Amino acid sequence: MLDVEEDEDEKAVEMSWSDLIEERLIYISEEAKDKSVKHDSHSKCKKKLYYTTSSFSIIIPFIITFINAINETQYYKQNFELMNIILIMISGITNALNTFFNFGKKESDHNIASIRYNELVIEIETILIIKRRYRTPADVTLKHFTNQIESLNKFSIGL
Numbered sequence: 001m002l003d004v005e006e007d008e009d010e011k012a013v014e015m016s017w018s019d020l021i022e023e024r025l026i027y028i029s030e031e032a033k034d035k036s037v038k039h040d041s042h043s044k045c046k047k048k049l050y051y052t053t054s055s056f057s058i059i060i061p062f063i064i065t066f067i068n069a070i071n072e073t074q075y076y077k078q079n080f081e082l083m084n085i086i087l088i089m090i091s092g093i094t095n096a097l098n099t100f101f102n103f104g105k106k107e108s109d110h111n112i113a114s115i116r117y118n119e120l121v122i123e124i125e126t127i128l129i130i131k132r133r134y135r136t137p138a139d140v141t142l143k144h145f146t147n148q149i150e151s152l153n154k155f156s157i158g159l
Helices: 002-011 019-073 081-101 103-129 138-155
Strands: none
Touching: 019 081, 019 103, 019 138, 081 103, 103 138
């Protein structure tokens, strides 16, 4: 029984490269490139939201302190309680939005996904530049990149 298995192993032939396999790799590369661009765009959007909400959370308490400090130095004191309450509410809302939606983490996750998809594109382009006879076997390469794109699609943050 062992001799039969050895004979079958010796008969195994590497899959050669064809235009169809290269087209499939190009398709995977284009899909990865498209997703890289989309993740980059989402990353930039989340970054803007993060900085906007964070800026409000930082600036509003400073404004409240500034107004109260100026009011204390005036001879005739003004009542800014309503404005302070409104500003505190706006600050609380922006903090809640930032905490709930976690824009900073999402920006980072989209950025990482964009980089990983882009790395896949570069890796495929590197393989396709090499002459066919110097490449790794086609079936191994195709399986590797198919698994890689499936893994990225499965474990990357959703678009």
